[in-house]
Structure formats: C-alpha cells, structure tokens
Amino acid sequence: xxxxxxxxxxxxxxxxxxxxxxxxxxxxxxxxxxxxxxxxxxxxxxxxxxxxxxxxxxxxxxxxxxxxxxxxxxxxxxxxxxxxxxxxxxxxxxxxxxxxxxxxxxxxxxxxxxxxxxxxxxxxxxxxxxxxxxxxxxxxxxxxxxxxxxxxxxxxxxxxxxxxxxxxxxxxxxxxxxxxxxxxxxxxxxxxxxxxxxxxxxxxxxxxxxxxxxxxxxxxxxxxxxxxxxxxxxxxxxxxxxxxxxxxxxxxxxxxxxxxxxxxxxxxxxxxxxxxxxxxxxxxxxxxxxxxxxxxxxxxxxxxxxxxxxxxxxxxxxxxxxxxxxxxxxxxxxxxxxxxxxxxxxxxxxxxxxxxxxxxxxxxxxxxxxxxxxxxxxxxxxxxxxxxxxxxxxxxxxxxxxxxxxxxxxxxxxxxxxxxxxxxxxxxxxxxxxxxxxxxxxxxxxxxxxxxxxxxxxxxxxxxxxxxxxxxxxxxxxxxxxxxxxxxxxxxxxxxxxxxxxxxxxxxxxxxxxxxxxxxxxxxxxxxxxxxxxxxxxxxxxxxxxxxxxxxxxxxxxxxxxxxxxxxxxxxxxxxxxxxxxxxx
Amino acid sequence: xxxxxxxxxxxxxxxxxxxxxxxxxxxxxxxxxxxxxxxxxxxxxxxxxxxxxxxxxxxxxxxxxxxxxxxxxxxxxxxxxxxxxxxxxxxxxxxxxxxxxxxxxxxxxxxxxxxxxxxxxxxxxxxxxxxxxxxxxxxxxxxxxxxxxxxx
Numbered sequence: 001x002x003x004x005x006x007x008x009x010x011x012x013x014x015x016x017x018x019x020x021x022x023x024x025x026x027x028x029x030x031x032x033x034x035x036x037x038x039x040x041x042x043x044x045x046x047x048x049x050x051x052x053x054x055x056x057x058x059x060x061x062x063x064x065x066x067x068x069x070x071x072x073x074x075x076x077x078x079x080x081x082x083x084x085x086x087x088x089x090x091x092x093x094x095x096x097x098x099x100x101x102x103x104x105x106x107x108x109x110x111x112x113x114x115x116x117x118x119x120x121x122x123x124x125x126x127x128x129x130x131x132x133x134x135x136x137x138x139x140x141x142x143x144x145x146x147x148x149x150x151x152x153x154x155x156x157x158x159x160x161x162x163x164x165x166x167x168x169x170x171x172x173x174x175x176x177x178x179x180x181x182x183x184x185x186x187x188x189x190x191x192x193x194x195x196x197x198x199x200x201x202x203x204x205x206x207x208x209x210x211x212x213x214x215x216x217x218x219x220x221x222x223x224x225x226x227x228x229x230x231x232x233x234x235x236x237x238x239x240x241x242x243x244x245x246x247x248x249x250x251x252x253x254x255x256x257x258x259x260x261x262x263x264x265x266x267x268x269x270x271x272x273x274x275x276x277x278x279x280x281x282x283x284x285x286x287x288x289x290x291x292x293x294x295x296x297x298x299x300x301x302x303x304x305x306x307x308x309x310x311x312x313x314x315x316x317x318x319x320x321x322x323x324x325x326x327x328x329x330x331x332x333x334x335x336x337x338x339x340x341x342x343x344x345x346x347x348x349x350x351x352x353x354x355x356x357x358x359x360x361x362x363x364x365x366x367x368x369x370x371x372x373x374x375x376x377x378x379x380x381x382x383x384x385x386x387x388x389x390x391x392x393x394x395x396x397x398x399x400x401x402x403x404x405x406x407x408x409x410x411x412x413x414x415x416x417x418x419x420x421x422x423x424x425x426x427x428x429x430x431x432x433x434x435x436x437x438x439x440x441x442x443x444x445x446x447x448x449x450x451x452x453x454x455x456x457x458x459x460x461x462x463x464x465x466x467x468x469x470x471x472x473x474x475x476x477x478x479x480x481x482x483x484x485x486x487x488x489x490x491x492x493x494x495x496x497x498x499x500x501x502x503x504x505x506x507x508x509x510x511x512x513x514x515x516x517x518x519x520x521x522x523x524x525x526x527x528x529x530x531x532x533x534x535x536x537x538x539x540x541x542x543x544x545x546x547x548x549x550x551x552x553x554x555x556x557x558x559x560x561x562x563x564x565x566x567x568x569x570x571x572x573x574x575x576x577x578x579x580x581x582x583x584x585x
Numbered sequence: 586x587x588x589x590x591x592x593x594x595x596x597x598x599x600x601x602x603x604x605x606x607x608x609x610x611x612x613x614x615x616x617x618x619x620x621x622x623x624x625x626x627x628x629x630x631x632x633x634x635x636x637x638x639x640x641x642x643x644x645x646x647x648x649x650x651x652x653x654x655x656x657x658x659x660x661x662x663x664x665x666x667x668x669x670x671x672x673x674x675x676x677x678x679x680x681x682x683x684x685x686x687x688x689x690x691x692x693x694x695x696x697x698x699x700x701x702x703x704x705x706x707x708x709x710x711x712x713x714x715x716x717x718x719x720x721x722x723x724x725x726x727x728x729x730x731x732x733x734x735x736x737x
C-alpha cells in the first residue's frame with residue numbers, strides 16, 4: 001500500500017494505482033479526455049496533468065502511479081488554466097458544430113468543455129475541412145471531429161488485432177485512417193464498431209439506416225417487419241436512463257408497435273433455429289469426426305476477420321447463417337407465405353447491438369429469399385434515437401408480447417447475446433440430439449463470464465466434447481493460431497467446438513451499443529440475459545413450439561435440403577490489403 | 586520481383602524499417618513508396634500494413650505519391666531565405682509550372698522544400714537527387730534544369 005496526500009486529504013491505495021484513481025478515492029475528479037476505464041492510458045490529451053510537491057514539471061495523472069508520501073495537487077489555479085488552454089487548443093481544430101453532431105449531448109469533449117467552464121476559444125479555428133469517409137457500409141469516419149486521442153487505434157490494434165486504423169501523416173496533417181488512405185470500406189476493417197463505442201467524440205459512428213426505415217414505415221404499401229437481437233433487450237433501457245442491464249423485452253415490443261412496425265417479431269426465434277441447424281451440424285461432425293473443430297458463425301465481425309486472416313479455417317466454419325439472416329430469409333418466405341403477404345412488399349428491419357450486421361445484410365450471397373433478406377439494420381443507439389424522435393419513452397411502455405410465427409423463444413436463444421451463450425445453447429441441444437435425454441445440469445458455468453478464452457469439457461454419452469469460447473478479435477487470433485498449430489502438427493485439434501464473437505463480452509459489448517459503455521456495464525447486461533434464461537418456461541432450443549411447427553410445416557428437418565438452401569451460407573477468402581473478396585471457397 | 590532481392594539485404598527486424606523503406610523508394614522508378622512497396626515491407630517484417638503506412642506517411646523523406654525523375658529540394662531555412670530563396674521558389678514554380686509537392690507533366694521534375702541542407706555559406710541552395718547546388722540565381726537554375734532535360 002502507498003500512503004500520500006491529495007489536495008491535503010490522506011489516501012491509501014495499492015501500489016501501482018494511478019494518481020487519477022487515487023484521487024477519485026479521495027473524492028476528487030481529475031478531468032480526463034483520452035482516458036478510458038478499459039484501455040491502457042496513453043497520455044495523449046494531457047488534460048489530467050497534476051502538480052506534485054518537490055517534483056519539477058507536471059505529471060499526467062492517468063499514467064503516473066502514486067508515490068509514497070507524495071503531496072499531489074489536482075486543481076491549482078495554474079492547473080486549471082493549463083487545462084482550459086489545452087482544451088481550447090483541441091477545440092481550435094475541432095469541428096464544433098455540436099447541434100448537428102451525432103454525439104450532441106453524449107460527447108465527452110462537450111462535457112469536458114462545460115466542466116472546465118470554457119466560454120470562449122482564444123485561438124481561431126483552422127476551418128480546414130477534410131472529406132468524411134463514407135466508403136464503409138457500416139462505419140462513417142469524420143476526421144474533422146477527431147481529437148487524435150488514440151482510443152480507436154488502441155482498440156483496433158491491441159484489443160481486436162485488426163489493425164485497420166492507424167495514425168497517419170504528421171503535425172497539423174495528422175489523421176487517423178486506414179492504410180493506403182483508401183477509406184475504411186476498402187480496408188481490413190471487420191466493421192465490429194469497437195472504435196465507435198470507444199470514440200469520445202463524433203468522429204466515428206454507424207452508417208445510419210434511420211431515414212430509410214422511417215420511409216418504409218410511412219409507406220402504406222410496405223409491410224415492415226422488425227426483429228430484435230438478444231442483447232438489445234438488456235441494452236435499450238440505457239438509452240432511456242435505466243440501469244445498465246435492465247431487461248425491457250415487453251416494453252421494447254410495445255414501443256416498436258407504437259412507432260409503426262407492422263409486425264414485431266424476434267431474432268431470438270431464429271437464434272433457436274440457428275441452434276437446431278448448427279447443433280445438428282455439430283452432432284454430424286462429432287459422429288463422423290470430420291471438420292472438427294466446428295466454429296460458430298453468428299458474429300459477422302468474426303466472419304470477416306476469419307475470411308481475411310484465417311481463411312484456411314473456412315472448412316471448420318459452421319455453414320449455418322447468423323440468426324439475423326435466418327430470420328430475414330424466413331420473413332420473406334415462410335412468414336410471407338403463412339400470412340399471405342407478397343414478399344416484395346415486405347421490408348425486413350433488424351435491431352442489432354452491432355455495426356457489422358450492416359455489412360452482413362448487404363453481402364451478395366444473403367438473398368436466399370430471392371430478395372435482400374434483411375433490408376435495413378438499426379443499432380441499439382439508432383432505435384433509441386427513433387423512439388425519442390417519435391416521442392416515446394420506453395419507461396412508460398406496457399409489457400407486450402411478440403407476434404406469432406417468428407416471435408417465440410427459449411432461454412437458450414436469449415443467452416446468444418453474451419459471450420459463451422451460443423456455446424451453452426448448442427450444447428444443451430446437442431446433448432439431446434445425441435443421447436435422446438436432456439442435459440441434467442443446464443447451466444454450463446465454465447463458458448460464462450467475461451474472462452479471457454474460456455474452456456470446458458462436456459461428457460456426451462462417453463464422448464468428451466472439449467469446447468472453447470473467445471470474445472474479441474485478439475482472443476480469436478490467439479485461439480485460431482493455437483488451433484492452426486495443432487491441426488498442422490497433429491492433424492487434429494484438442495477442441496471439438498469453438499464459439500467466437502468479435503466483440504469483448506459478446507453482443508452485449510457490440511459496436512452498436514449505447515455510448516459510454518464499458519466492461520462493467522457489459523457484464524451486467526450479460527447477467528440479465530442469464531436471469532431471463534432462468535425465468536423462461538423453455539430453456540432448450542429444440543423445445544421451442546414455434547420451431548417445431550416451422551420444421552413440420554415448412555423446412556422438414558434440420559439440415560434438410562430446404563434448410564440448406566435457405567438457412568446456410570458459404571464464405572470467401574479476403575485480401576489482407578483491402579479486405580475485398582479474392583476467391584470463393 | 587526486384588523488391589524481394591532488395592529485402593534480402595536486411596535482417597527482418599523492425600529496427601530496419603526505415604532503411605528498407607529508403608531502399609524501396611530509391612529503387613522505385615517513380616521515386617516513391619507504392620502500395621506494393623509497403624506491402625512487401627510489412628510482409629517481410631511481419632507487421633500490419635497500416636503500421637508501415639503510418640511510418641511511411643510520418644517521415645517527409647518518404648513520398649506516397651509518384652514523383653519525377655529529378656527531385657528538386659530547395660532549402661527553406663532562414664539563411665537561404667535571407668539570400669533570396671523565396672524569389673527562387675517563385676521562379677522554379679513558374680519555370681516548371683508546378684506547386685510545391687507537385688511533379689511536372691513530363692514526369693521530369695518534382696519540386697519540394699527541405700529544411701537546412703547545411704551549406705549556408707553558399708546560400709541559397711538546393712539539391713537535385715543526391716547532388717548539391719549553391720549560390721543559385723534564376724540563370725543558374727535555368728542552366729541546371731536545361732542540362733537535365735538534355736540528358737534524356
């Protein structure tokens with residue numbers, strides 16, 4: 001432990017604690033801009049500078065561990081003036097058109113300027129406007145809003161190991177872009193959106209589909225169906241001031257009906273369907289011993305990551321489409337048929353915690369229904385904006401139910417939204433498919449939680465099935481390198497089944513989540529999903545009555561010819577230079 | 586193919602990145618780092634393309650745009666300014682019909698500015714590729730440019 005004084009208040013903190021956190025313990029908040037609780041401090045912005053008696057110069061509180069006996073001052077007149085000047089300098093090259101900025105009221109720079117009491121900027125604004133990068137279908141980058149804090153490059157290179165974004169050029173011309181200055185749409189970017197949720201300002205945001213969805217809703221000739229991903233129901237409440245992790249399934253359905261969606265359905269239904277298809281695939285691979293380990297394919301960020309950096313793993317990928325895309329196909333085939341609606345009139349909208357889903361929905365192969373299966377994807381943030389635009393307060397909504405056909409779901413589906421969930425859901429059903437009996441202990445604890453790569457072993461009638469779960473690009477890379485090594489040296493891997501999600505924490509930590517998210521909030525959202533799972537009548541995908549009806553009436557059985565045509569997909573080899581397709585596999 | 590031969594001169598250690606980039610740029614017929622140059626360098630050092638691009642774009646001695654056969658680097662330091670480098674710059678811009686950082690249409694000359702060349706005694710000065718010229722006047726510049734044009 002280290003004892004010291006901060007602004008004459010005694011503090012005692014574990015050795016290595018930064019002055020920033022020590023000060024919070026003493027109830028002083030040192031202002032910050034580039035610092036983020038989940039990232040390594042980089043000291044780029046300099047706003048957190050403090051004075052230490054007997055030590056010349058100023059120290060950055062975020063990256064200076066508190067020393068024994070130090071007397072630290074955090075808010076002297078000199079420091080307050082320096083902070084104001086620093087922020088004024090940042091504002092002098094920042095596009096300060098706050099009212100029309102996507103981050104208006106959610107911007108850390110805006111908040112900081114208010115906190116520091118900045119009322120004029122003494123420096124004249126550079127006014128030089130750079131073009132906005134709209135090359136990506138998922139993510140927009142506005143260099144004029146960028147303050148070069150480096151959070152996005154840190155998550156892109158360290159957390160995700162994608163290395164799409166980097167600092168380029170120098171001095172006033174410094175800009176954060178993809179390599180070769182060709183835009184994010186022509187780069188290895190996997191569209192995960194972690195840069196977006198970590199950006200303190202409005203420099204990174206999703207390519208919005210809001211206008212198009214309003215147009216569809218207001219068009220009387222269109223029948224607009226909506227699906228919501230598992231993670232959205234534990235995130236949307238935060239958009240309306242609720243505690244992180246509040247479960248709002250019923251209120252969400254009610255709100256979506258009120259803003260004019262013609263049918264409110266649920267991605268969780270197709271998550272159960274994914275388990276039926278993927279679980280059956282797992283069972284057949286376990287029986288033949290070929291194509292193991294099987295790797296999950298629900299995360300579109302992971303899919304592009306794999307296609308770019310690990311395309312030799314394509315034979316191991318589950319061919320099952322993600323729940324979003326299965327739903328999209330069924331909405332324009334089964335649902336259209338059963339409800340007697342012409343598929344060309346259906347506009348299929350999904351609400352996702354994800355920016356990569358915007359990329360996935362427009363992939364050329366995702367047209368099994370004969371139309372683009374999912375027309376528009378809204379992030380949790382976007383649907384929050386739409387509800388506010390429509391004057392709807394989620395807090396005041398009654399609890400309603402989803403519509404039938406594609407609305408019913410089990411506990412296995414709802415845990416898809418957190419890391420380890422797909423794995424657990426698949427094992428619950430795979431056990432039944434192999435043994436004909438139900439898994440006794442339905443909670444598979446070792447695959448839960450937010451720690452790094454998770455492993456577990458499940459005994460299915462004497463066959464020890466070894467599984468692994470990775471969440472984040474960095475973990476996926478480490479796990480895949482290990483599997484590649486095993487396949488090369490021994491001809492087989494120790495794992496039978498692997499779940500990969502591109503975002504830390506799984507979908508509850510997705511790139512489409514509410515601004516200001518951190519790992520602690522992600523964990524609470526995940527816990528809420530497990531709580532919902534426990535509360536549901538059915539907790540195994542194969543028990544879902546609507547799924548049974550779907551197979552009876554329409555698909556036949558899992559992995560049937562019709563299922564393969566509608567619910568399965570294929571993958572591409574992509575270039576590590578620009579992310580574009582090189583070859584079909 | 587020539588690029589792979591060039592790389593063999595260096596250990597694949599990150600410390601060598603600047604040497605490798607210089608070698609690749611010098612051997613590129615258009616005196617710049619093409620996408621392919623960055624690609625081979627990154628693959629050789631086993632680092633991301635975005636990293637090498639980031640390094641290449643930081644240093645002013647590297648160009649990411651194709652340049653002419655002759656790169657003119659006019660000294661932009663105070664002693665050369667005192668000795669009239671500004672009017673020489675205006676003269677060069679007019680004579681070559683380019684702005685700073687641009688290449689003539691015939692791809693012969695690229696006009697650049699440089700910080701001090703260390704030959705203040707003969708200011709104003711400039712370099713063309715590896716060769717140094719001092720005590721410059723518009724007439725001297727004319728004859729230097731003409732000589733290079735005739736060399737073709």
